[in-house]
Amino acid sequence: DQQVKQNSPSLSVQEGRISILNCDYTNSMFDYFLWYKKYPAEGPTFLISISSIKDKNEDGRFTVFLNKSAKHLSLHIVPSQPGDSAVYFCAASWTSGGSYIPTFGRGTSLIVHP
Amino acid sequence: KAGVTQTPRYLIKTRGQQVTLSCSPISGHRSVSWYQQTPGQGLQFLFEYFSETQRNKGNFPGRFSGRQFSNSRSEMNVSTLELGDSALYLCASREGTVTGELFFGEGSRLTVL
Numbered sequence: 001d002q003q004v005k006q007n008s009p010s011l012s013v014q015e016g017r018i019s020i021l022n023c024d025y026t027n028s029m030f031d032y033f034l035w036y037k038k039y040p041a042e043g044p045t046f047l048i049s050i051s052s053i054k055d056k057n058e059d060g061r062f063t064v065f066l067n068k069s070a071k072h073l074s075l076h077i078v079p080s081q082p083g084d085s086a087v088y089f090c091a092a093s094w095t096s097g098g099s100y101i102p103t104f105g106r107g108t109s110l111i112v113h114p
Numbered sequence: 115k116a117g118v119t120q121t122p123r124y125l126i127k128t129r130g131q132q133v134t135l136s137c138s139p140i141s142g143h144r145s146v147s148w149y150q151q152t153p154g155q156g157l158q159f160l161f162e163y164f165s166e167t168q169r170n171k172g173n174f175p176g177r178f179s180g181r182q183f184s185n186s187r188s189e190m191n192v193s194t195l196e197l198g199d200s201a202l203y204l205c206a207s208r209e210g211t212v213t214g215e216l217f218f219g220e221g222s223r224l225t226v227l
Contacts, residue, residue, distance in 0.1 A: 009154075034215070043118070043204055043218030044157070089157060101147070101170050102216065106156035 003027045004092050006105035013112050019077040021108050023090030026071065030092035032100055035064060035075050038087045038107070047088075048075070080112045116141065118219035120205050126225045132193040135222045139186050139207030145169075146188040147216060148180060151202040160203075163188055192224075200226045 005024045013019045021035075031052040036044035050057040050064045050073070057064050063076045077084055087109050091102035119138040127133050139146050148160040159172035163182035180190040186207075192199055202223050206216035 004156075006156075036218075041220065043206075043220045044216075045218070046215045049215065091157075101159060101162060103159065104149075104157035106154060 001026075002105075003030075004090055004103050004105040006088075006090055006108045008108050009106070010109040010111070013080045013110065015082055015112055015114050016079045019075075019080045019084065019110055019112065021075040021077075021088050021090070021110065023073050023075075023105055024071060025073075025092045027092070027094070027103075028071070029094040030103075032093045033064070033066060033073050034091045034093070034102060035062075036089045036091060036104075037084075038089065044089055077110075080110075082112050082114050085110055085112050118205055118207050118217055120203075120219035120222050122222060123220065124223045124225075126227060127195050128227050129195055129197060131195050132191060133195060133224060134189055134191045135203055135205075135224075137188045137190075137205030137207075137219060139188070139205075140217055143207035143209050143217070144186055145208045146182055146186060147206045147208075148188070148190050149204040149206065150174075151204060151221070152200075157204065160190065195226045197226050200224060 003026050034049040035047040037047050038044040048059050048062050050066050066073045087107045089107045090105040093100040093102040121136045145164045147162040149157040151157050162170040166182045177193045182188045202221040204221045206218045
């Protein structure tokens with residue numbers, strides 16, 4: 001039973017355009033959401049996060065939007081660059097034993113064409 | 115500051131064998147988590163250690179175990195290896211107990227033949 005779903009395994013975008021990566025979750029206990037980026041042969045690296053008390057968080061070209069009523073979040077990358085080509089993982093977490101344990105989606109492979 | 119270091123990076127085992135993977139967290143990080151990544155399955159949580167105690171455990175069989183030492187270094191062990199255990203095993207560390215940001219190592223790629 002997937003609690004965090006990334007329904008698009010891949011996404012192809014032209015350089016300079018917007019990339020929108022989507023993520024849905026089912027567990028209403030989740031209160032902290034993160035996006036990680038992963039290049040081949042490397043570990044995932046943290047990209048951006050958002051708390052459930054907010055509906056938007058922005059960091060440079062990256063913006064995450066959270067719609068709690070729809071249990072949906074999205075990552076917008078504007079403008080997209082070829083170096084953004086990677087696998088993007090959405091993750092959601094809640095307080096469990098005093099520690100947030102992120103539950104990850106299966107990832108979306110983003111390809112940005114020059 | 116050095117990042118999270120995992121050893122070995124690659125290894126090949128046969129069914130029935132056991133394997134031990136090692137992880138050195140970022141200096142000062144007391145929490146270490148382990149994840150398994152397989153094609154199409156994303157990152158699945160194995161367990162988390164904090165101050166030498168297993169604080170959380172994922173839904174994996176008892177063949178998967180781990181421990182953490184007083185210097186925060188961690189090891190995970192998989193016994194009686196199965197073909198389905200072939201995966202990238204990722205270790206992640208973080209500073210405190212509440213932050214959600216994990217710092218990952220490059221992973222140990224295990225192939226079971």
